[in-house]
Amino acid sequence: MHTLWVAVDQYINDLFPSDPTLDSVLHLTREAGMPQINVSPVQGRLLYVLALACNARKILEIGTLAGYSAIWMARALPVDGKLITLEVDPKHAEVARANIARAGLAERVEVRLGAALDTLPQLAAEGAGPFDLIFIDADKINLTTYFDWAVRLARPGSMIIADNVIRGGEVLNATSDDAGLQGVRRFNKALAADPRVTATILQMVGSKGHDGLALAVVRGEH
């Protein structure tokens, strides 16, 4: 079944024009020996479409890696738009900055180095928001805390997206001793009961296996 998911994902990707800039980011991620845990090309395109649908002028990302998803989303920004992406690993941040510059997006994208639990309060203190779109894709242990910061840094109507909320179906395993998995389970449960947002959870298959995205829109009063 997995090979069919991959083949269909490839089929979808091949329908669209090839994209040497984004392909080179994936190549350089591998070359740099970084984990290949970026979103897939088809998922990146989904983030791009959603950023356009949100009319996003300000985007926040938590978890940069090599800048692959950041470049997809930043392409949806108007010239005076801004994307801030948070990354804890200095090497990842450095590779990402180079990739973002190569994509011609250095003016619109800021890679901020630090643990998100430190940089999120910084952003709030600076009055950096409200962000129109927030993509959460860092460690899963603190997912619920990141989501709370995302809501604080958003406005009514903002979209918040969280990656990896299905984990190959492992979310069904209530007794898992994987702390990240338990973080995801806590998050999904809290999300469904959160009166501040209207949300859904989308399971997906493709070249990255079986996983999913949580999609939330911030409500008018909270």
Ligand code: SAH
């Ligand atoms: N969004 C990227 C993939 C991110 S992978 C893409 O799709 O292209 C997750 C990233 O989160 C890694 O680079 C990891 O170093 C970073 N990360 C992990 N814990 C973090 C934390 N506490 N604060 C900020 N970034 C963190």
Ligand code: DHB
């Ligand atoms: C992992 C993290 C991710 O953000 C992802 O998309 C896939 C895997 C991980 O930590 O294993």
Ligand code: MG
């Ligand atoms: Mg992810």
